[in-house]
Amino acid sequence: MITVLNPSYSSSSDSTLTTKSEALAREATQKVLQQKPGGLKGIEASLEALSVMPEELNLFKNRHSRFVVVGIGGSSLGIQVLAEMKQASNFQFIDNVDAYHFEQLFETMPEPEKTGWLFISKSGGTIETLTALEFIEQELSTKNISLSEHSLVITEKKDSDLYRWSQQKQVLFFEMPVSVGGRFSVLTEVGLIPAWLMGFDMKALRTGAMEAYNASDVLAKVTSETLKSWQREEWITVLWSYSSRLKSFGLWWQQLWAESLAKKVDIQGQPAARVSTPLPLIGATDQHSVLQQVMEGARDKLVVFLRVQEAEAGKSLLQKSQMRETALLQGRNMGTLLRAEAEAIQQALSEVQVSNISLQISDVRDQSVGYLFMFFQLWVMCLGEAIQINTFDQPGVELGKVKTKKILSGQL
Numbered sequence: 001m002i003t004v005l006n007p008s009y010s011s012s013s014d015s016t017l018t019t020k021s022e023a024l025a026r027e028a029t030q031k032v033l034q035q036k037p038g039g040l041k042g043i044e045a046s047l048e049a050l051s052v053m054p055e056e057l058n059l060f061k062n063r064h065s066r067f068v069v070v071g072i073g074g075s076s077l078g079i080q081v082l083a084e085m086k087q088a089s090n091f092q093f094i095d096n097v098d099a100y101h102f103e104q105l106f107e108t109m110p111e112p113e114k115t116g117w118l119f120i121s122k123s124g125g126t127i128e129t130l131t132a133l134e135f136i137e138q139e140l141s142t143k144n145i146s147l148s149e150h151s152l153v154i155t156e157k158k159d160s161d162l163y164r165w166s167q168q169k170q171v172l173f174f175e176m177p178v179s180v181g182g183r184f185s186v187l188t189e190v191g192l193i194p195a196w197l198m199g200f201d202m203k204a205l206r207t208g209a210m211e212a213y214n215a216s217d218v219l220a221k222v223t224s225e226t227l228k229s230w231q232r233e234e235w236i237t238v239l240w241s242y243s244s245r246l247k248s249f250g251l252w253w254q255q256l257w258a259e260s261l262a263k264k265v266d267i268q269g270q271p272a273a274r275v276s277t278p279l280p281l282i283g284a285t286d287q288h289s290v291l292q293q294v295m296e297g298a299r300d301k302l303v304v305f306l307r308v309q310e311a312e313a314g315k316s317l318l319q320k321s322q323m324r325e326t327a328l329l330q331g332r333n334m335g336t337l338l339r340a341e342a343e344a345i346q347q348a349l350s351e352v353q354v355s356n357i358s359l360q361i362s363d364v365r366d367q368s369v370g371y372l373f374m375f376f377q378l379w380v381m382c383l384g385e386a387i388q389i390n391t392f393d394q395p396g397v398e399l400g401k402v403k404t405k406k407i408l409s410g411q412l
Contacts, residue, residue, distance in 0.1 A: 001211060001371045002218050005307070005358035009350035010228060017231050025224035028386035029216055038381055038392045039180030043374075046177060046188040047206040053196050060152060060172055061197055064116035066090040068105075069194060070132050071120035075154075077252040078186025078373070079120075079194045084248040085364050088198040094136075097128050106139055113143075116197075117151040120190055122182040124160025127404070133165070154189050181392045183256050186373050201366045208370030215375060218359075222304070223382040225357050229302035230276060234355055237276040238294070238303040242283035242342045243311040245364050250280025253376055260380045263389045264396070273387040276302070284341045291345065295352055303356040305346055310363035312339035 036044075067090060069079050076095040083091040094102065109115065117136065121129045137147040148169035155162045157175045166173045174189045185191065187209055196202060226237065237257070239250055257278035266272045281290055283305075294301060314333030321330040329337060342358075349356045361368055384391030406412040 001208070001361055001368060002215060002375055003360050004218055004221055005305075005360050008225070008346075008357040009353070010225065010232075010355050018228055021227040021231065022220075022224045024386050025227055025382065026220045028382045029220040029223055032378060032381045032385050033213055033216055033219075037385070039177060039184060040381075042177035042179040043184070043187045043209075046180075046192060047202075047209055050189065050192045050196070051202050051206055053193075053202070056172055057152075057193065057196070060116060063114075064150065065111065065114045066092070067116045067118060067194070067197060068092045068094060069118045069120065070094045070129055070136070071118075071190075072096070072126060072128050073255060074182030074185055075120040075122065075126070075129070075190060077183075077248070077255055078191045081186070081248040081252050081373075082191060082195050082198060082200065082369070085245050085369055086195075086198045086200060091194070091198065094132050097131055102132070102135065112140065113145055113150075115150060117147060118154070118194060119151060119162060119166075120154045121160075121162050122156060122176055122185065122190075124155040124158065124162035126162075127401075130161055133162075152193070154193065183259055184377055184392070186252070187370065187377075191373075200369070204366035205370035208367035208372075209374040210370075211367075212371050212374035212378060215378075219375070219378055219382055222357065222359070222379055223386060225355075226276075226302065226379075226383055227386060229355055230274065232355070234300050234302045235274070235276045236279055236301040238279045238281055238301055239306060240281045240283055240286070240303055240345075241306040241308075242338060243306075243308040243364065244282065244285075245311070246306065246308070247280075247282050249372065250282065254278045254280050256376065256380050259394045259397075260384060260391045261387075261389070262396070263393075266388045267390055268388065272389050275383075275387070283345065284338060287341065287345060294354060295348065299354060301354060303349055303354060305342060305356060305358040307339075307342050307358060307360045308362075308364055309360060310365075311335060312342070 069076060069091065072095045076093055080093055082088070092105065094105070119129060119133055140147050148171050152172040152174065153162060153166035154174045154176055156178055157163060165171070174193060176185065176190060177188055180188050187205070192202065192205070195205065229237065239253055241247070241250055261275040263272040294303065312335040314335040317331055317333055318326065318329050321327045346356055346358055361372065364372070381391055403412060
């Protein structure tokens, strides 16, 4: 479903290194698709198991008119993507411990007794999520509302604060697969249950996700282009999505890329290869904010355009132009301009020798959504395999957690 659009542009590379990168990318892609590392089998099991939702979830849905997802990182970003794609206005998110935002949410909340709460944490010990839970329960108790009666919990089935709370309060509970990391969990219970509450077709999501396994040629291509980009010391990878419905998708990809690929050591304990910093942009919006830097700044970027055919179309035609600037759009739909701009920026970048590659997908409907999530996860896994790192841990986040607790306890 994803295709590579030609022409793309790569600044000059040593031909021997180019050949080596292409071979390494093909080998890594083949290995990932065959061995299915990082909980891919767990993801497949969740997609199969949740093709039909249990009755208790249907009851939960019918009792509530709006939902609040309480989670952070991989326990929230993918769900925000789903909500944006489905335009689910009855979903809100608490993904930070910003006191002002939290208090405003409660001050403006209509009918709190009809609000369903989804508490999500892989470890069950995420301090931000648990802190929000404590304050939510405290706030609702002043309104004589039992939080436990309006909640569901998604976490691992192990001894953790969140799991214990769910069991003690008899909260609706769904187990998160142990083998799947948080940032890879959107196609498990973590994302599929909220997706169903939003109205996504579970079978279509599964079909799309499984179709991504057939994209070996495209996966090898984007993996190869990324490896060659790193050889050229292009240390920023831009995902420039030409659809407003992919804004949150870029933020989800940013976490996936950053946590998975930036490692201190490889699987042999040796210094790991340097990787790029992810930068998500939206077209045409960021042509008016970041394009200047990309065009005339340092040649340290690979720009990956992600275009959506549906966004480049439209049913309405401009019947009569009133402005000189819009005269060329008379008799055309709005998407004509977006398509022209995407093509123009790609050509402009190539002309000034900024490396780029263009990908295209037909739409961002249910089946394509499943495909997009799986494809981009596979891309990151292929890169991790190619540079021989552990794609599925994130040891660099632990020191901050330790220091936070020391500050709270007065030790720092």
